[in-house]
Amino acid sequence: MTIANNAEAGPRVIRVALPLPLPRLFDYRADDASPADLGRCVRVPFGKGEKTGLIVALPDLASEAPDYPLDKLKPVIAIQREAPALPHDWLQLVDFTARYYQHPLGEVIAMALPPRLRKADAVAGTEADPLLTLSASGQAALGEARRESRALALIRQLQHDGPTRHSQLQARDKTALADARKRGWVEACAASDPAAMAGAPALTAEQQDALNAILPQLGQYQPFLLAGVTGSGKTEVYLRLVRETIARGGQALILVPEIALTPQLEGRVAGRFPAARVVSLHSGLADGARSQAYVQAQEGRADIVLGTRLSIFTPLPRLGLIVVDEEHDPSYKQHEGVRYSARDLAIWRARQRGVPIVLGSATPSLESWHAAETGRYRKVELVHRAVAATLPKVKPVDVRREHLQNGLSEHLLRALQARLERQEQSLIFLNRRGYAPVLSCPSCGWVSRCPHCTANMVLHLAERRLRCHHCGHDSHIPIACPDCGNQDIQGFGRGTQRLEETLGERFPEARILRVDRDAARTRRQWEAILEQIGKGEADILVGTQMMAKGHDFPRLTFVGVLNADSSLFAADFRAPERLFQQLMQVGGRAGRGELPGEVMIQTHYPEHPLYQCLARHDFARYAAIQLDERRTARFPPFAANALLCAHAPEVAMALEWLRAARELARPLAEASGVQVFDPVPMRMLRLARRERAQLLVEATSRPALQQFLNAWSAQLWHLRGPRELRWHLDVDPAEV
Numbered sequence: 001m002t003i004a005n006n007a008e009a010g011p012r013v014i015r016v017a018l019p020l021p022l023p024r025l026f027d028y029r030a031d032d033a034s035p036a037d038l039g040r041c042v043r044v045p046f047g048k049g050e051k052t053g054l055i056v057a058l059p060d061l062a063s064e065a066p067d068y069p070l071d072k073l074k075p076v077i078a079i080q081r082e083a084p085a086l087p088h089d090w091l092q093l094v095d096f097t098a099r100y101y102q103h104p105l106g107e108v109i110a111m112a113l114p115p116r117l118r119k120a121d122a123v124a125g126t127e128a129d130p131l132l133t134l135s136a137s138g139q140a141a142l143g144e145a146r147r148e149s150r151a152l153a154l155i156r157q158l159q160h161d162g163p164t165r166h167s168q169l170q171a172r173d174k175t176a177l178a179d180a181r182k183r184g185w186v187e188a189c190a191a192s193d194p195a196a197m198a199g200a201p202a203l204t205a206e207q208q209d210a211l212n213a214i215l216p217q218l219g220q221y222q223p224f225l226l227a228g229v230t231g232s233g234k235t236e237v238y239l240r241l242v243r244e245t246i247a248r249g250g251q252a253l254i255l256v257p258e259i260a261l262t263p264q265l266e267g268r269v270a271g272r273f274p275a276a277r278v279v280s281l282h283s284g285l286a287d288g289a290r291s292q293a294y295v296q297a298q299e300g301r302a303d304i305v306l307g308t309r310l311s312i313f314t315p316l317p318r319l320g321l322i323v324v325d326e327e328h329d330p331s332y333k334q335h336e337g338v339r340y341s342a343r344d345l346a347i348w349r350a351r352q353r354g355v356p357i358v359l360g361s362a363t364p365s366l367e368s369w370h371a372a373e374t375g376r377y378r379k380v381e382l383v384h385r386a387v388a389a390t391l392p393k394v395k396p397v398d399v400r401r402e403h404l405q406n407g408l409s410e411h412l413l414r415a416l417q418a419r420l421e422r423q424e425q426s427l428i429f430l431n432r433r434g435y436a437p438v439l440s441c442p443s444c445g446w447v448s449r450c451p452h453c454t455a456n457m458v459l460h461l462a463e464r465r466l467r468c469h470h471c472g473h474d475s476h477i478p479i480a481c482p483d484c485g486n487q488d489i490q491g492f493g494r495g496t497q498r499l500e501e502t503l504g505e506r507f508p509e510a511r512i513l514r515v516d517r518d519a520a521r522t523r524r525q526w527e528a529i530l531e532q533i534g535k536g537e538a539d540i541l542v543g544t545q546m547m548a549k550g551h552d553f554p555r556l557t558f559v560g561v562l563n564a565d566s567s568l569f570a571a572d573f574r575a576p577e578r579l580f581q582q583l584m585q586v587g588g589r590a591g592r593g594e595l596p597g598e599v600m601i602q603t604h605y606p607e608h609p610l611y612q613c614l615a616r617h618d619f620a621r622y623a624a625i626q627l628d629e630r631r632t633a634r635f636p637p638f639a640a641n642a643l644l645c646a647h648a649p650e651v652a653m654a655l656e657w658l659r660a661a662r663e664l665a666r667p668l669a670e671a672s673g674v675q676v677f678d679p680v681p682m683r684m685l686r687l688a689r690r691e692r693a694q695l696l697v698e699a700t701s702r703p704a705l706q707q708f709l710n711a712w713s714a715q716l717w718h719l720r721g722p723r724e725l726r727w728h729l730d731v732d733p734a735e736v
């Protein structure tokens, strides 16, 4: 297709991706369309109504017929030309995502675009974000003997940092900023160097070496695995790379696993680069804010984009660097809808754009570790902590030889007591919310099962409810056993609420703070908790995996781990890897300040290699053991997997459909050396009133898997099943 051709009058057709669960595109008539409209939103008639989609192609009518005869094609309603079109490389990214994860393109695009940008009738505002500096009267105010105020504190910080973005000051203290502006203490100033750094510490020798290894590769594709123990200062290395990237006129994309981690990092990044435009993107943002951040990135005005997995889809015209922090984290993989892995897409994106990518972790995924061992990625290691001299001492505590009091060993209790006396913080890690995992009747054996799932209802005493953690079903707590009437029904096992209670009885003088998803339901609650911990307003924290990630608590010196064994022998082949990562991460919270740290893990299997490697901080050894097992069992990274999952009111329906799908696969699989296993009911059979089954596909490589899936999924869309049946493909599933 040439532009000259399109400039002529005559019939034109556009090909549109619509947000529908159908693996196809739709053609419309748009005689005024030109190649400049590629990547634009468009409103089109659809059925009896209208839909908004994205223009992904302009078929050349000379060589290609539209999907309907020209005179039957419906004309578009309007092409949105006020907003900038999405660029070609972005279209390639969503197209790759759709093909690799076997998902309709229109739905991928609908997920990747903020809702407001998806509507062809609204343009996101492009609010200015001026750089502010201290005015002459602000200077004077700082010199005078005034009563301390928040506005004064704000401009003092401004004086220290130098020119700072309006948005950053507003995020820091909105009221103080308004006050300072009213008094004329701040004024807009001309742009200063966005790469200017404030308050950066001198790098350690190790950090400098890491930086030196990566810097020469700016400007070309190269994946790095930055394997650095917890507290080794990986973030500092990222920030220097970001500075260099901005100084060269590039944009940096930093991915973090969780919304919960964004405020801390955002503060750190914005504080370090006062003149840079930092935007953060995550699903917790209001639509307007998210659209605005997106447009700022797309127009090249943002220097740094910081966000959760979704931000991999941000258009970045000047992209110069990608960082994936905590690259091992399972939340980079989306578990519903488009089941993509943001880490894997980030690698693709870096190659597409010819930029380096840094995957950072203290406990890399075995996939990335293997890639580094075999030379596909370059490994850069940080083996020492940046500030604290040593890593925490890690000890498995053999609970077979100890009398437990409410699940707590004497060792652990003594360690807690010692911390209380020294006024240091402790964390007890128990990855189970609620009071007790199940309510049961000792006389007849009744247990609180969820009526909709193959799961027990968890006892939440604080909220006086029974709750299913899988489907959310919730009910009151029965006074007596529903089956036999026995009034002495009890909670069995231990969750965080019960642990909180037990510790409160044992250490009545201690301030105990529970940190789980029930206690930190909103971002605000979570920030309040972090602040409380930071100020030292808690002595003992009782936390779930929320506490395992990325946080820095200088007074925390002891971590006790309960109930770790339950993941040792789980059926999922990734469970031990997860457990190791989680324990290493949670242990890494201890002793990050000046004080030395200690970690105790209560276990029935103190000799298990997992605990032994943990005690020696030997990630490499553990990775080698695990990789050997995976090689023997032909699990990833030595094979590529996909799951075909189906669910229906009854499992028999799902199994029958999967068997038919398996028949379709037979000839295709033989041709491409792919193995298709028999369908099986899922371990957790029922979820939210539906019964589930799955079928595993195993290939020797990702390309072989892709080739097979492309052919197979085209047929699956036409495979009939009962109306209530739903199915999806999960490529590179997180669990099998």
Ligand code: ADP
Pocket (backbone or CB within 6 Å): 201, 202, 203, 204, 207, 228, 229, 230, 231, 232, 233, 234, 235, 236, 386, 387, 552
């Ligand atoms: P990681 O992400 O590797 O766990 P961080 O980047 O959070 O580690 O760094 C751990 C702590 O060490 C932070 O408090 C950080 O401010 C501090 N730190 C990192 N590098 C340096 C340095 N070169 N000099 C002084 N402090 C540092």
Ligand code: ZN
Pocket (backbone or CB within 6 Å): 441, 442, 443, 444, 445, 446, 481, 482, 483, 484, 485, 486
């Ligand atoms: Zn009973």
Ligand code: ZN
Pocket (backbone or CB within 6 Å): 450, 451, 452, 453, 455, 468, 469, 470, 471, 472, 473, 688
């Ligand atoms: Zn349920």
